[in-house]
Amino acid sequence: MNINVYDMNKQIISQLPAIDDIAVLTTIRKYKNVDGKYFMLICRDIGYYTLFAIEPDSEARIEQEALECLKDIGAIKSIEQIEGTEVLEIWVEPENEDPVVMYFFNYDKGVILCH
Numbered sequence: 535m536n537i538n539v540y541d542m543n544k545q546i547i548s549q550l551p552a553i554d555d556i557a558v559l560t561t562i563r564k565y566k567n568v569d570g571k572y573f574m575l576i577c578r579d580i581g582y583y584t585l586f587a588i589e590p591d592s593e594a595r596i597e598q599e600a601l602e603c604l605k606d607i608g609a610i611k612s613i614e615q616i617e618g619t620e621v622l623e624i625w626v627e628p629e630n631e632d633p634v635v636m637y638f639f640n641y642d643k644g645v646i647l648c649h
Contacts, residue, residue, distance in 0.1 A: 548611075552610055562601070562613075573640055577626075
């Protein structure tokens, strides 16, 4: 059998139940304490890229916005910080499709403001 780690992970994740919203919100809330104004949520498999900008005086909460974006893709199966990094790995399973991995991370260095 010739299977790569990503495909093996997809098979395992597909067997997991969806996690509850509180687990997602709590994990992102802890993570967003990383200093930063810009955060990215990406999934290369489906060509998904969303940039979040945190406004200091805003009532909007990035964790709630990220949760809604994830739920738009599908059932959230797993979320955890990649060891030794400041990146969250999130597995989402679109309806009637294989799970995909998404990443949420600080993107301050990827945004260049030209005034």
